[in-house]
Amino acid sequence: MSDIVISEFMDADAVEGLSKDFDLLYDPELVDRPDDLRAAVAGARALIVRNRTRVTGEVLAAAPNLVCVGRLGVGLDNIDLEACTSRGVAVLPATGANDQAVAEYVIAAALLLLRGAYHAGADMLSGAWPRQALMGREVAGKTLGLVGCGGIARQVAVRARALGMAVAAVDPFVAEADPAWQEITRHETLESLLPAVDVLSLHVPLTEDTRGLVGAAALRRMRPGAVVVNTSRGGVVDEAALAASLKSGHLGGAALDVFEEEPLGAEAASVFAGLSNLILTPHIAGVTVEANVRVSALTARQVRAALEETA
Template sequence: MDIIITEAMGAPGLEVLRKSGYSVQYDPSLWSDVERLKAAVAKAKALIVRNQTKVNKELLYDLKNIKIIGRLGVGLDNIDLGTTAAHGIPVVTAKNANAVSVAEYVLAAILTISRPLLAASADVKAGGWNRKCFGGTEIQGKTLGLIGIGEIGHRTGIKAKALGLNVIGCDPRLTSYDIAPDLTGITLVSEEEVLRQSDFVSLHVPLLPSTSNLIDRAALARMKSTAYVINTSRGGVVNEEELYEALTHNQIAGAVLDVLHTEPPGAEHPLFSLPNCLMTPHVAGAAQEALNRTSLLIAAAVLLELGGDVSKYRVDVNSWL
């Protein structure tokens, strides 16, 4: 088999691969069986994964024929880039393909926090008519703080400003030639000021040693008691135990988490018990249009690399290590 796909892939990209002339094995559950996975990919030329497949040293050791690894998404914490580089295996990601989807999720989270329509609807259907409880608050004039101003942060900022939010942000990876802040109208401040000034803190950073537990007890202590944290990046960026402490002690108003340290979480996860913590199953970037774009982009990039060319979506490993 030439191309192995171990997790769910959008139909448009899958169709492109199947019509390419390469043989394709599509098994969305393959990632969950390590031994079957190793056997399947041993002779493959291309491996396409999402975020569940652990492309680690153990798996890479057996990948003698792999020419390219495609990542259906942008996060790379499930891929051992040091080992892929050592084996000379390039990696391509669906950079920017889900940026609109994630940005819209962040705005949906802010609106859900501010105008509790679902809770109001449930109350009315239960016989209530509590206008004082469900009026909510306006978001115009509030401050959105972005930690990370890549393509997703940029698009989130544009949409937020259109709704009347003030937008501030920081990004240690921002270079002097990045134009996102100027195009978006994001006011650049320090990370400490983002935490201190924001009514909503939205996280848009990769999971790296420098960002692991970025939102910890100290960071939460800098936030307003009326502020919310929104995480659509990676679960490891937020210290969940210390977030639980902050939420139970009303140190901050609440949180919206699309990602968790362990996915799916165990049934006894302490954050489940908190009404001021909204949780979704890693769907911020999973709007149907985003899934289709991602599948087409990765299909095209993988085929280009198999043909001996270099895709513009190839990962610069040095920027991640």
């Protein structure tokens, strides 16, 4: 029986470091074999996952010795937190370790979507010269709207301001006296934020309150030509409504790194067919070479401390 089970990819140095002191099973494909996962955790004291492994009550029941769940990232909607709490199982997210990676993704997506010239390769190779059609927009002087004003959102704000953008945000969980509001315009409601921004970036967890938060009505409130970037969680944005807004020409573009269904299946993806002003990526915003090292190292340290404390 293994002390630590790792069901998704992790930096090799972090895995090696843990394996020196603990009996460890590292199988990045275990996420796709739920029966094997339940068997693997039977004697485990720690389970390390990313966002695809579902840590359900059933998985927890199969792991009576479990002390902690290490999360290689920050989103926790794949983990049954109530069940973990009732069992006394600590949940250890890698808070802050991939903030920079996500922030850079958001800014890059905003630049790509507003400028609109970077997908002209096929036209150019065919002999076209679509210069006037590709006259895009600058980010300087535009307003970035943040839904959620936590660590990642604040890193986005720093980079946006450096490019000459104004930044506004809504987050009912950030106190009015928080220093962040000295440089970010605070909105009381999403309804007031939406018509004030040119780029909308989402930074909220998936909960019953945030599911479908950006739907058809919200999108209609946005400025014509505005763009949406979602690196938070699939389900926060109504994908069908977003696709419809893009097709109608109301939205100027969108970048989605997260989806209601992950991996994104062919049927779910069909709603986006034919959209040229859309960037789709496979939940990769927070995963760079550097971020993977930081996230893995932090998770390894947290799991090690939890196991040593309960040894």
